[in-house]
Amino acid sequence: MKRTKVVDALACTDFGKDINVKGWVRSHRSSKAVDFIALNDGSTIKNIQVVLNPSDFDEELLKGITTGACINVTGTLVESQGAGQASEVQCRELEVYGLCPGDYPMQKKGQSFEYMRKYAHLRLRTNTFGAVFRIRHNMAIAVHQYFHDHGFYYFHTPLITASDAEGAGEMFQVTTLDLTRTGRDGAPVPYERDFFGKKTSLTVSGQLEGELGATSLGAIYTFGPTFRAENSNTPRHLAEFWMIEPEVAFMDKDELMDLEEDFIKYCVRWALDNCKDDLEFLDKMIDKTLLQTLESVVKEDFVRLTYGEGIRILEQVVKEGHKFEFPVTGWGMDLSSEHERFLVEEYFKRPVIMTDYPSEIKAFYMKKNADGKTMQGTDVLFPRIGEIIGGSVREESHDKLVDEIKARGMEPESYGWYLDTRKYGSCPHAGFGLGFERLMLFVTGMQNIRDVIPFPRTPKNAEY
Amino acid sequence: MKRTKVVDALACTDFGKDINVKGWVRSHRSSKAVDFIALNDGSTIKNIQVVLNPSDFDEELLKGITTGACINVTGTLVESQGAGQASEVQCRELEVYGLCPGDYPMQKKGQSFEYMRKYAHLRLRTNTFGAVFRIRHNMAIAVHQYFHDHGFYYFHTPLITASDAEGAGEMFQVTTLDLTRTGRDGAPVPYERDFFGKKTSLTVSGQLEGELGATSLGAIYTFGPTFRAENSNTPRHLAEFWMIEPEVAFMDKDELMDLEEDFIKYCVRWALDNCKDDLEFLDKMIDKTLLQTLESVVKEDFVRLTYGEGIRILEQVVKEGHKFEFPVTGWGMDLSSEHERFLVEEYFKRPVIMTDYPSEIKAFYMKKNADGKTMQGTDVLFPRIGEIIGGSVREESHDKLVDEIKARGMEPESYGWYLDTRKYGSCPHAGFGLGFERLMLFVTGMQNIRDVIPFPRTPKNAEY
Numbered sequence: 049m050k051r052t053k054v055v056d057a058l059a060c061t062d063f064g065k066d067i068n069v070k071g072w073v074r075s076h077r078s079s080k081a082v083d084f085i086a087l088n089d090g091s092t093i094k095n096i097q098v099v100l101n102p103s104d105f106d107e108e109l110l111k112g113i114t115t116g117a118c119i120n121v122t123g124t125l126v127e128s129q130g131a132g133q134a135s136e137v138q139c140r141e142l143e144v145y146g147l148c149p150g151d152y153p154m155q156k157k158g159q160s161f162e163y164m165r166k167y168a169h170l171r172l173r174t175n176t177f178g179a180v181f182r183i184r185h186n187m188a189i190a191v192h193q194y195f196h197d198h199g200f201y202y203f204h205t206p207l208i209t210a211s212d213a214e215g216a217g218e219m220f221q222v223t224t225l226d227l228t229r230t231g232r233d234g235a236p237v238p239y240e241r242d243f244f245g246k247k248t249s250l251t252v253s254g255q256l257e258g259e260l261g262a263t264s265l266g267a268i269y270t271f272g273p274t275f276r277a278e279n280s281n282t283p284r285h286l287a288e289f290w291m292i293e294p295e296v297a298f299m300d301k302d303e304l305m306d307l308e309e310d311f312i313k314y315c316v317r318w319a320l321d322n323c324k325d326d327l328e329f330l331d332k333m334i335d336k337t338l339l340q341t342l343e344s345v346v347k348e349d350f351v352r353l354t355y356g357e358g359i360r361i362l363e364q365v366v367k368e369g370h371k372f373e374f375p376v377t378g379w380g381m382d383l384s385s386e387h388e389r390f391l392v393e394e395y396f397k398r399p400v401i402m403t404d405y406p407s408e409i410k411a412f413y414m415k416k417n418a419d420g421k422t423m424q425g426t427d428v429l430f431p432r433i434g435e436i437i438g439g440s441v442r443e444e445s446h447d448k449l450v451d452e453i454k455a456r457g458m459e460p461e462s463y464g465w466y467l468d469t470r471k472y473g474s475c476p477h478a479g480f481g482l483g484f485e486r487l488m489l490f491v492t493g494m495q496n497i498r499d500v501i502p503f504p505r506t507p508k509n510a511e512y
Numbered sequence: 513m514k515r516t517k518v519v520d521a522l523a524c525t526d527f528g529k530d531i532n533v534k535g536w537v538r539s540h541r542s543s544k545a546v547d548f549i550a551l552n553d554g555s556t557i558k559n560i561q562v563v564l565n566p567s568d569f570d571e572e573l574l575k576g577i578t579t580g581a582c583i584n585v586t587g588t589l590v591e592s593q594g595a596g597q598a599s600e601v602q603c604r605e606l607e608v609y610g611l612c613p614g615d616y617p618m619q620k621k622g623q624s625f626e627y628m629r630k631y632a633h634l635r636l637r638t639n640t641f642g643a644v645f646r647i648r649h650n651m652a653i654a655v656h657q658y659f660h661d662h663g664f665y666y667f668h669t670p671l672i673t674a675s676d677a678e679g680a681g682e683m684f685q686v687t688t689l690d691l692t693r694t695g696r697d698g699a700p701v702p703y704e705r706d707f708f709g710k711k712t713s714l715t716v717s718g719q720l721e722g723e724l725g726a727t728s729l730g731a732i733y734t735f736g737p738t739f740r741a742e743n744s745n746t747p748r749h750l751a752e753f754w755m756i757e758p759e760v761a762f763m764d765k766d767e768l769m770d771l772e773e774d775f776i777k778y779c780v781r782w783a784l785d786n787c788k789d790d791l792e793f794l795d796k797m798i799d800k801t802l803l804q805t806l807e808s809v810v811k812e813d814f815v816r817l818t819y820g821e822g823i824r825i826l827e828q829v830v831k832e833g834h835k836f837e838f839p840v841t842g843w844g845m846d847l848s849s850e851h852e853r854f855l856v857e858e859y860f861k862r863p864v865i866m867t868d869y870p871s872e873i874k875a876f877y878m879k880k881n882a883d884g885k886t887m888q889g890t891d892v893l894f895p896r897i898g899e900i901i902g903g904s905v906r907e908e909s910h911d912k913l914v915d916e917i918k919a920r921g922m923e924p925e926s927y928g929w930y931l932d933t934r935k936y937g938s939c940p941h942a943g944f945g946l947g948f949e950r951l952m953l954f955v956t957g958m959q960n961i962r963d964v965i966p967f968p969r970t971p972k973n974a975e976y
Contacts, residue, residue: 051762053663053730055663070761070762070939071730072728072937072939073937089730089761089762090665090728090729090730090731090761091663091730116936116937117937118937118938118939120762145908145937145938145939145940146908146934146936146937146938146939147937148936148937149935149936152936152937154936169721169724169929169932169933170728170932170936172724172725172728172729173728173937178728178729181665181667181725181729182665182729184665184666184668185660185665185666185667188656188666189656189660189666192652192653192656196649196653199517199519199555201554201645201646201648201649202648202649202652202653203645203649203966204648204737204754204965204966205966205967206752206966206967206969206974206976207671207714207737207739207752208684208714208739208751208752208969208974209974209976210974210975210976211976218688220672220686220687220688220707221686221687221688221689221691222684222685222686222714223684223685223687223691224682224684224685224741225685225691227685227687227689227691227694227701228694228699228700228701230691230692230694235692236692237691237692243684243741243743243751243971243972244751244969244971244972244973244974245971245972246974248974250671250672250686257633257966257967257976260633260636260966260976261636261645261966264536264554264634264636264637264642265554265636265642265645265646266517266535266553266554266555267554267555272736272737273668273671273736273737275671275672277688277707279707287672287707287708288670288671288672290668297534297553297554298515298534298553444609444610465633465975465976468633468634469633470610471613472580472610472612472613472616472618472634473536473537473580473581473582473609473610473611473612473616473637474582474609474610475534475536475582475609475610476609501668502667502668502669502670502721502724502725503669503670503721505670505672505708507707507708507709508707508708508709509708510670510672510673510674510708510710510712511674511929512670512673512674512675512721512724512929
């Protein structure tokens with residue numbers, strides 16, 4: 049008999065029909081007259097209730113129906129007597145696919161997230177992580193749907209690279225050399241024998257390659273893994289994370305801000321429209337302001353604010369007595385997450401797109417304004433997160449770009465292919481980067497970035 | 513004035529209206545009375561024709577309008593007099609965004625693919641590679657759309673891993689150690705000082721982690737980069753490529769074959785429905801049987817054939833005089849691509865799903881049949897490609913899996929988390945892997961796998 053998914057069985061009102069459901073036991077309550085089994089198959093956070101008369105089944109069989117066991121149930125779909133569920137299954141045939149011994153690490157409810165991180169392969173079977181990873185799927189689908197509908201091409205930039213991009217962070221080296229034989233007290237590494245014949249690393253950003261795509265295909269986006277070898281053991285850092293980086297030819301600063309705002313609202317609205325049950329669970333269990341925060345982001349226009357205006361506001365509130373942990377030192381300072389969140393959560397009570405940062409605190413490829421000291425950046429600051437998007441118009445002048453590269457002590461020779469886009473038919477263009485896990489933190493209300501990716505990679509941790 | 517994409521301008525019949533188009537010059541023909549500029553912006557393989565009266569424009573400006581230059585054109589949309597195009601732009605204002613010097617490597621038409629591979633950052637601006645990468649986008653979107661519509665969750669498995677998966681291939685090592693100081697004539701590598709505190713590598717397959725997802729969320733798919741450090745300089749091998757790996761709880765062999773056939777037909781149909789112009793170009797320029805091959809795959813039922821039957825057919829045709837390069841040695845042999853393509857292209861003239869291979873020539877996790885010598889594999893063999901999908905039912909018995917791991921000289925201790933799925937609530941399940949670039953070769957008709965990924969990684973090649 050063909051299996052019905054739990055999500056479909058719960059929505060079905062064709063009472064009296066035969067039905068087959070399969071899944072994992074969330075709980076099993078027994079009594080003399082009746083047994084109740086809460087069954088989940090991952091298709092929804094909700095369980096379907098399986099009801100059976102214990103005298104119809106083998107006692108040993110029923111003893112095996114413990115939390116975590118996997119079973120196959122055939123019976124009749126009936127209207128549920130209980131509150132909050134439409135249908136349940138009156139069980140006629142029962143098969144155990146897999147028992148679950150008593151040392152099952154996910155047996156108890158209410159384990160800490162820290163405990164569950166040690167069992168990343170089994171935490172997927174809990175309510176919270178089921179919800180998080182169904183939402184993660186939906187956010188990824190929203191990303192693809194949005195860009196596809198808007199004429200962007202998904203563009204696969206390389207993971208292994210001989211370029212160090214923008215010097216955006218510490219890199220992992222990739223090698224096939226025998227590490228017991230590579231070096232001797234500082235002697236040169238024999239890269240000529242390495243797989244690629246030179247030193248290679250894992251990418252820290254696909255942006256520069258993405259620009260190659262945008263300046264030929266018109267509008268592209270990347271969505272793939274990105275790496276930082278930073279020894280940061282914080283709830284905000286991962287060594288391996290997923291980035292989304294659209295790049296668009298012929299786009300100016302205003303259009304870029306429109307794109308950023310429209311895109312992120314689309315993703316949040318998608319979650320509200322498609323992940324209702326999971327969000328309601330997280331709103332109840334993780335963050336009681338979650339749904340309200342998501343709904344307000346979708347509704348409100350984002351504030352558009354220059355960096356200079358932002359600094360003036362921070363200086364003003366400090367004068368009025370507001371205390372920040374990190375000092376507000378005036379124009380030229382790099383904002384901390386604390387400052388960003390103050391502007392968003394307390395001052396404007398809305399997301400902010402901050403523009404026109406000082407050039408020195410931003411990357412070399414960002415287009416300078418006519419004043420020579422600010423650049424056409426467009427970062428999006430979000431409640432609870434701080435910077436969720438970093439964007440800018442890109443410098444399209446070959447000569448200005450070379451000057452900037454030199455001024456920063458970098459070597460133009462290392463950027464030959466990148467500079468070629470400015471040498472041959474250069475075009476104005478712009479783009480942004482969004483850390484997918486930051487979006488996930490925002491949309492789920494989870495506090496630790498290790499809890500929104502299935503198998504987090506952090507210092508000293510690469511299990512699975 | 514708001515830019516109109518070339519794809520939209522060509523479809524517009526609102527003649528007489530003002531229009532702005534931007535893009536790269538594909539060709540510029542001048543005469544005394546009229547200039548014709550073929551303009552492309554990556555949104556379609558088709559160019560829009562820009563027509564201008566040279567006496568209305570500065571001579572120096574017009575001299576800069578060479579192949580590869582980037583320009584901004586405002587004018588009137590008019591009905592085209594030429595064949596094969598509906599509309600063109602009568603130019604009123606013209607701005608050059610970026611000149612293109614005479615050493616532009618993509619200036620000449622008809623360069624070899626080998627030549628163009630040296631300019632992977634500029635080949636994107638050619639007709640062929642524009643077509644290929646628009647199709648690549650569409651195939652990726654088809655993958656996501658199919659699985660989303662069928663209730664699968666996109667599941668991000670890790671790229672950096674301390675596990676060696678199935679021993680599926682040579683691995684790249686990932687490290688932050690200073691290679692000039694790691695080893696001295698075979699002394700142990702100080703992994704305790706490495707970023708993850710142990711030896712780590714780039715994944716060769718996300719399947720084992722994917723099974724963790726399937727046995728909790730029900731049905732998942734991966735779609736991400738995968739790595740093989742094999743020193744193979746062939747038109748079929750990449751060191752970095754993209755894999756799609758669905759895994760489904762409660763799926764049996766027949767359902768798996770249905771999924772494989774339905775999925776791949778969906779992707780090919782998507783290409784036919786959404787990439788018409790690009791496919792027609794490739795059919796004309798690259799492979800004159802392309803459209804016909806794609807259409808036949810969508811129409812025909814795939815043959816379902818056991819390995820044993822396949823071997824008997826091959827033995828029979830050898831007896832009848834057919835010559836193969838690789839010998840047909842009978843039951844137990846590993847089929848070569850030549851044998852697979854013979855069955856598909858000459859014998860059945862249809863795709864084949866081959867099942868029930870000898871266990872010894874397949875991976876440890878595949879479920880054995882009751883005969884003890886064959887397994888429930890379901891590989892899809894395709895014209896021009898050979899094996900395009902490798903699938904199987906997975907062994908769900910903990911004890912059988914441990915026995916198989918030991919029998920192959922592997923260590924069960926290294927697979928603790930994988931075996932946990934069989935220890936705690938094990939369920940029958942199945943899945944397959946599809947190399948995305950193999951699908952791309954099939955759908956585009958291209959011959960070399962380096963020409964269907966933007967920045968190919970191969971031995972001694974990691975530019976960009």
